Amino acid sequence: MTAVRGAVLACVACVAGVAAAGIAAVPAAAITPGVDWGECAPELNAPRGTGCARLAVPLDYADPSGRSITLTLAAAGSLDAPDVLVVNPGGPGESGIGTPKQVWSSMPEEIKDKYLVVSFDPRGVGASGAVDCGDTASLLPSPLPPNTPADEEQETRRTDIARNIADACAEHSGDRLRHITTENAARDLDRIRAALGKEKLDYLGYSYGSKLGATYATLFPDATGRMVLDGVVDPTVSTYESGFQQNGALQRRAEQFFDWAADRDERYHLGTTGEGVSGTWEDIRGKLAAEPAEGKVGSAELDEMLASAMYTDVSWPTLADAVARYLEGDPGALVRATEQLSIDPVNGAQLAYNCVDDEWPADWRTWHEDTADSAREAPLFAWLNTWYSAPCAFWGAEPGGPVDIGDGDVPPVLLVQAQHDPATPVEGAHRMRDTLPGSRLVLSGGGNHGQFLFDGNGCVDTAVAAYLRTGDLPEADIDCPAPPPPE
Template sequence: MRARATVLAVVAGMAAAGLAVTPAAAAPDLEWSECAPELNAPRGTGCATIDVPLDYEDSSGEQITLTLSAAGSLDAPEALVVNPGGPGESGIGTPKQIWSSLPPEVSSQYLVVGFDPRGVGASSPVDCGDTSGIFPTPLPPHEPADADQEQQRVDIARQAAEACAENSGDLLPHITTANAARDLDRIRSALAQDKLDYLGYSYGTKLGATYATLFPDTTGRMVLDSVVDPTVSVYESGFQQNNAMQKRAEQFFDWIAERDDQYHLGVTGSRVQRAWDEMADKLEAQPAEGKVGSAALGEMLASTMYSDTSWPTLAGAVSKYRDGDASGLVSATEELGLDTVNGSQLAYNCVDGVWPTEWQTWHDDTARSAGTAPLFAWLNTWYSASCAFWGAPPQERVEIGEGDVPPVMLVQAQDDPATPAIGAHRMQETLPGSRLVLAEGGNHGQFLFETNDCIDTPVLEYLRTGELPSADVDCPVAPAPGAN
């Protein structure tokens, strides 16, 4: 599952004219200019495009266009390519935020470059058409009460897959992480860089590790933050994620309980969860303002797990709802809800590996997962269920770490709900010699976003010098947010 908003927020800064004219010798294949208004790029960002093969097995055939963005000086000696995760998230706004967050000795070293991966945003996007008619308002509950409710959800998933195939069928077989990694090498070449220096968050860790596997000789300094488990399929990772999300939700309920004088939802985490379950039942029977039912409440909870900075928003909205004011809950749905159909994300996930085609397998695995992760098992299944009916066959998965892959820098939160810490440990085993910066806490996306010198200092030193730490680094958690 993935929140509607990316982990990386857009940061405004200096005018686009601040991106200097590109030296012809530095990047002959790129022409940087002001970004088109519809890209909503932050000030100080320049944009360019490159063409890449739709099908790398026919590299001289049909080409598609990728849109790139950059922040910093085009006279910088090196380029740092960044990806915010997803899959399916735009990377146009990411360079300015990263560049603005770097200390001068590092920001002067790098032109920070982002891009919309193939199938996303301004890079030949997957289009699923108008799917609004597929989804009733409010949605049925995530955990079906009976076979009819489950079939209703299955039908929604099938219709969504059919809509994506109808509108983007020719594109779907080629929206893979392996192809996106090949695109990264085209970007490296267009930037006239001998090595790819790269920073990837969340799904971006899978993309970076795939690049390092396919192109070990041109892999430079690589930072992978909030690490995807390289040893399991996308289908299996969803069930792995469920338990991590459940644990993080219990931490959220404990946090609320510690502030009972503010929220009045219970003095222990278990009492808060009981109050939460009671509210879900009430919303299922009588949706708030006819819009927010139990499914929307579950989606808001899932979205809130990515960062504790959003905990006060949801806790406050729930508290006010229990006092008779539903307005905060309705507005929180807009802020914290999940996309109903994210065609770009489905395109990557559904083709990147094998998914069960028999619904009974999904049902049995989800029911089993619900025994330990009742808040998220069915929600997560419905978020990916269209992969059971996807209009493109699965592609062969790249075995990350196969061959002589160089070591990288890994960054991870111990209780990350979206990419559980086991993924970082397994990535370190898969890429021997890699170093892990492991922080307490559970926010998804650590480097530059936790204001934690223990995390940032070794990563910045690695980006500056190319030298990995001599040993792994353990860091304390950043302070939890106060109640608003």
């Protein structure tokens, strides 16, 4: 959701290779309501059974008769279904083209016939006028320097990279960047609702999608229908602050991973206690910093794989096995693991939303001091998270300021959260519940990011399905046990 990575739910947002679409030249005044579903263009790589459509919306809602941007929508299920569920898989910056088929296919039978499932590439993403930052790969050395700088020279090298990324995005995307905001994406959601012919928006948002949904409910309370926010963003802190909030949650989740590996020492041989595995991990980081595996995977890449694997414990065996094989003399195992667990270090769309939604410190000394403080609690993730967001210190578009979530008579919603979620810590769900009075919280005892439909938790799925079927919130919050760990 915030700084570490753009992908929130690998099981939901798994479609790659989406073609970019430019800003439409037609004036927004020419926009007409309605959605004309048809076959998806081959370059979208949409799953079989997915239909696609396009919808023009104003680029600038302050100038609705000016330029427009064309959104690409996707749908799965029956067009004869009585209701529509719009889904956002998170990010910000994640494509929604593959989301409808995965969500609809995973739905319990009691709601599968009720909903046509619709998602979309939000503005600035994929096939909806993607933010272009040029060839950022040329700006990034491979392997990257260690995340934790050993001296001022190393830190300056990384800030220079961040500045160059911000400059490249500004050069290639220009004035579009100031229009890539959550507020505008929420207004796009309302255009989608109207085009679908619905008086109210039924919505499911994962991770960042919870922020988008809560923003929509604040702006359009009378048009808000059944709303499920899963993996809940804290509405009381800025994106800059949430990154530091996230660091500690990631560190605690990593300690759970180390304990898990220790319980399986006969297989992985990384240590018989969580502390032992943690010590082994630090040794490996040091070795990779001095001599990257096959010249490709250094300590920074190992940190990134660890952060990625914390989002879902399904990834834990893959990472533990790769590290074990590396210790046995197979450095290629780490290289192969990066194909599954690494992500693009520069997500232009995610940067665009994060950098413009909120104010960011302009003085790098503030970043340095805050990160050094955070590293005392979260040494594995503090600097990694900071470098991911660092281009926001140099961003070319002025922040627009976020919507004050909960301002006004906002209807209650259903919140879904894991107790040990590393990306959206549980405190955020409690604060969202307080911000949207009357909301209910379904809390799993697990730690995977994204619960409904994709964590195999029958307690969670039953509660959410009942709400989507009836529209009735639970009478009280619901506590659900965690599913068993992966073997």
